Amino acid sequence: MSTEPPLAARALVAAALPVALFAAVVAQLTIVNRLPLPGGDAPDLVLLLVTAVAAVSTPLTGAVTGFFGGLALDVAPPASHYAGEYALVFCLTGYGTAKLRSVLYAASPTGERDPLTTLTVMMIGVAAGEAGKAAVGRLLSDPNVTNAAIRHVLPGAVAYDLLLSPLVLWVVSRVAALARPKPERATRGDLIHFGHLATAFRAASAGATPGLRLAGTGGSYLSPAAALNKGRGEPRLRFAGSGWISQAAPHAHKELRLRLAAGGAKYSVANHRAAKYGQPSRPEPRLRFDGGASVRRVRSPARRVPRIRFDGTSELPRSPAAARRVPRLRFDGTGALGNRQSVARRVPRLRLADGRARSFFRTNRGSTPDGQPLVAGGRARKLHFAANSPGQAPPRKVGTPGRNWLRGTGAAWAAGRGRSAATPRFSRRSAPQWSAGNALYNGHKSVKRKPGRGWLRPARPKRANWYTGARSTSWLRRSRNPWRRRRQRLLRLVGGRR
Amino acid sequence: MLESRRTRLVLIILLILALALITLDFRDGGNSDAHSLGGRLFGPVEHVAGDVTGWFKGGGNSAEIAALQQQNDQLRSELAQAQSDNTDAAQLASLLHLSNKDHYKVVPATVVAAGGAYSDTVTLNAGSASGIAANETVLNGSGLVGTIVSVTTSTATVQLATDAQSTVGVRMAGTGQIGALSGTADSFSGSAPLRLTLFDATAALRPGEEVITFGSVGGRPYVPGVPVGTVTTVTTEPGSLTPTALVKPYADFTGLGVVGVVVSK
Numbered sequence: 132m133s134t135e136p137p138l139a140a141r142a143l144v145a146a147a148l149p150v151a152l153f154a155a156v157v158a159q160l161t162i163v164n165r166l167p168l169p170g171g172d173a174p175d176l177v178l179l180l181v182t183a184v185a186a187v188s189t190p191l192t193g194a195v196t197g198f199f200g201g202l203a204l205d206v207a208p209p210a211s212h213y214a215g216e217y218a219l220v221f222c223l224t225g226y227g228t229a230k231l232r233s234v235l236y237a238a239s240p241t242g243e244r245d246p247l248t249t250l251t252v253m254m255i256g257v258a259a260g261e262a263g264k265a266a267v268g269r270l271l272s273d274p275n276v277t278n279a280a281i282r283h284v285l286p287g288a289v290a291y292d293l294l295l296s297p298l299v300l301w302v303v304s305r306v307a308a309l310a311r312p313k314p315e316r317a318t319r320g321d322l323i324h325f326g327h328l329a330t331a332f333r334a335a336s337a338g339a340t341p342g343l344r345l346a347g348t349g350g351s352y353l354s355p356a357a358a359l360n361k362g363r364g365e366p367r368l369r370f371a372g373s374g375w376i377s378q379a380a381p382h383a384h385k386e387l388r389l390r391l392a393a394g395g396a397k398y399s400v401a402n403h404r405a406a407k408y409g410q411p412s413r414p415e416p417r418l419r420f421d422g423g424a425s426v427r428r429v430r431s432p433a434r435r436v437p438r439i440r441f442d443g444t445s446e447l448p449r450s451p452a453a454a455r456r457v458p459r460l461r462f463d464g465t466g467a468l469g470n471r472q473s474v475a476r477r478v479p480r481l482r483l484a485d486g487r488a489r490s491f492f493r494t495n496r497g498s499t500p501d502g503q504p505l506v507a508g509g510r511a512r513k514l515h516f517a518a519n520s521p522g523q524a525p526p527r528k529v530g531t532p533g534r535n536w537l538r539g540t541g542a543a544w545a546a547g548r549g550r551s552a553a554t555p556r557f558s559r560r561s562a563p564q565w566s567a568g569n570a571l572y573n574g575h576k577s578v579k580r581k582p583g584r585g586w587l588r589p590a591r592p593k594r595a596n597w598y599t600g601a602r603s604t605s606w607l608r609r610s611r612n613p614w615r616r617r618r619q620r621l622l623r624l625v626g627g628r629r
Numbered sequence: 630m631l632e633s634r635r636t637r638l639v640l641i642i643l644l645i646l647a648l649a650l651i652t653l654d655f656r657d658g659g660n661s662d663a664h665s666l667g668g669r670l671f672g673p674v675e676h677v678a679g680d681v682t683g684w685f686k687g688g689g690n691s692a693e694i695a696a697l698q699q700q701n702d703q704l705r706s707e708l709a710q711a712q713s714d715n716t717d718a719a720q721l722a723s724l725l726h727l728s729n730k731d732h733y734k735v736v737p738a739t740v741v742a743a744g745g746a747y748s749d750t751v752t753l754n755a756g757s758a759s760g761i762a763a764n765e766t767v768l769n770g771s772g773l774v775g776t777i778v779s780v781t782t783s784t785a786t787v788q789l790a791t792d793a794q795s796t797v798g799v800r801m802a803g804t805g806q807i808g809a810l811s812g813t814a815d816s817f818s819g820s821a822p823l824r825l826t827l828f829d830a831t832a833a834l835r836p837g838e839e840v841i842t843f844g845s846v847g848g849r850p851y852v853p854g855v856p857v858g859t860v861t862t863v864t865t866e867p868g869s870l871t872p873t874a875l876v877k878p879y880a881d882f883t884g885l886g887v888v889g890v891v892v893s894k
Binding site: 153156157158160161162164165167171172173175189190191194195198201202203204205206207208209210211212213214215216218219222223226264265268271273274275276277280284288 | 632633635636639640643644646647648649650651652653654655659661663664666667668670671672674675678679682740741742743744745746747748749750751752778779781784786788792793794883884
């Protein structure tokens with residue numbers, strides 16, 4: 132992501148170039164050439180300016196700048212050489228300098244713009260330009276450009292030029308920076324975590340597509356890989372029981388993780404479905420907790436620090452360090468919501484009546500294998516499922532998760548465990564968790580699920596890439612998720628991994 | 630790819646343009662319209678810039694100093710001519726056509742710009758508006774400076790005597806031997822030696838002899854009798870046809886300030 136500089140700044144910089152060239156030519160002729168410098172040589176301000184501009188811009192700009200700078204030196208009054216000599220040399224110098232720079236940057240693995248590399252390229256260009264001036268004079272048999280003269284002039288002139296080139300490059304790059312889009316940099320947290328990989332990480336995140344918009348959602352799409360990287364070190368908020376996080380597809384929490392700090396509004400599958408299929412109860416994505424306090428919508432610009440208050444208990448801290456100090460979020464006194472994973476691990480899991488921790492798939496059933504209702508936090512609460520509140524069940528064919536949710540597993544499990552016919556049984560294609568969410572939002576008495584490891588999420592998400600911690604995308608290839616095609620198309624568009 | 634193709638196209642066009650300019654200027658002997666156009670464009674700017682730098686250089690009363698220096702230059706040039714008269718009045722009177730020396734007038738001017746490392750040319754802040762034309766002698770209080778090669782309305786370009794392209798007809802002040810003095814493109818080394826070649830193979834050259842200008846027809850490009858320098862080293866090769874020597878010019882070409890241009894009345 133990059134921010135475009137204002138048009139006025141770019142126009143100003145573009146207009147400054149010819150003015151600077153003109154000023155450099157006049158200063159060169161009236162001041163620099165008359166300075167009684169030791170050695171009798173003088174630096175070439177125009178050549179310095181041309182190479183500096185070329186070193187921070189494109190070959191086209193470098194060639195054009197060099198041509199006109201050289202032409203001005205050719206025709207300005209005291210010139211005694213043939214018109215066009217310096218135009219030829221400086222044009223080639225400007226083009227070659229910018230080309231060399233772009234080639235070097237393209238060859239570097241990270242594309243990092245190293246000032247030292249730029250300076251080196253500029254110095255090479257300056258030396259080549261001085262040599263080119265002598266060569267063209269020699270070629271056209273200028274009586275003033277003799278071998279003795281070259282031997283005397285060239286080293287001194289190159290030395291003066293090299294001496295001045297850092298200064299000129301600094302000035303030129305400062306001015307040019309006004310017109311260049313500012314690249315977004317990774318957040319501090321990222322760099323702390325990836326300190327040793329900072330360079331590679333920045334290069335990688337530069338290719339992400341945070342600004343891409345999805346048609347129909349109105350939200351901005353954050354690719355999972357970038358989201359994962361970006362979210363690292365930042366507090367996360369995971370919901371349970373609100374219906375936001377669809378259990379339908381085990382993968383869904385990847386996209387559906389709510390980011391409250393610096394994340395901006397992200398799309399969620401549940402939201403989108405609600406909008407598309409007319410889920411009646413959630414017109415707006417709002418964070419709503421049991422206290423009933425309506426909090427800010429998660430639609431904050433990326434740079435702002437959104438502060439979200441829940442029942443006046445606390446704020447979401449921004450940095451991990453702060454996270455340690457600020458008390459955790461509490462909902463209704465039932466449990467603590469961790470800001471960090473280590474905290475989350477300590478949160479008591481949802482316990483079933485028999486006291487055993489249940490897995491994701493089991494809780495999905497809404498009841499224990501024995502037919503007992505779920506017990507949250509030691510207190511039994513009945514879940515509202517689609518079967519229990521038929522009016523809120525979504526249409527069977529739309530809005531339901533793909534057929535792979537619980538495919539096979541549930542049946543196998545039911546068969547293996549000898550599930551009785553008296554147990555409330557739901558269709559494979561129903562969406563109980565949605566209804567649970569609806570029930571919550573409709574003010575129905577519903578279960579408050581507590582977050583924890585192994586309940587909503589698989590105990591250990593599959594890692595496709597050990598180094599970046601990227602989740603496995605094997606589900607993508609198997610699923611017939613309606614988002615799959617769009618996601619694939621997007622990733623193909625931005626060249627991400629598929 | 631598209632960008633790169635466009636860049637290459639522009640580069641090729643610019644290179645062809647530069648080569649065409651060189652060719653045209655080469656054909657015109659370095660005096661093509663490009664130079665006059667550039668003079669018209671940059672001349673006034675250099676004029677102003679020279680005034681500004683001169684003001685900084687000379688402090689507050691630079692105008693007074695300049696006026697005095699100009700007067701001094703004129704007096705010195707007249708003195709030089711008078712001295713050369715005294716050395717051999719009768720011979721010089723017939724030889725140098727000094728009878729029409731009153732037809733000359735010195736227009737003062739200041740150097741405002743200098744050429745690059747490879748060229749020995751400077752720009753004066755007076756041009757055709759002051760009566761200066763091409764091929765006129767430029768001198769200062771010390772001696773010969775050079776000749777005007779091109780003028781614009783407000784500026785004039787001087788080819789210094791040290792330029793490799795300049796050749797000055799000279800005469801030995803004592804013996805009256807005539808010869809040619811050419812630049813060696815070594816002016817960057819400060820006191821640039823000029824190379825003197827006498828036409829008479831039997832003439833004797835001694836270090837310390839004074840060299841003055843021989844003069845051209847109509848005083849262009851050089852008026853007669855302007856002191857140029859002294860012989861420092863005789864470099865006559867054994868068996869060579871002509872005696873040669875290195876001449877140290879009186880004028881300091883690296884620190885040129887106020888000069889005078891000898892214009893016809």
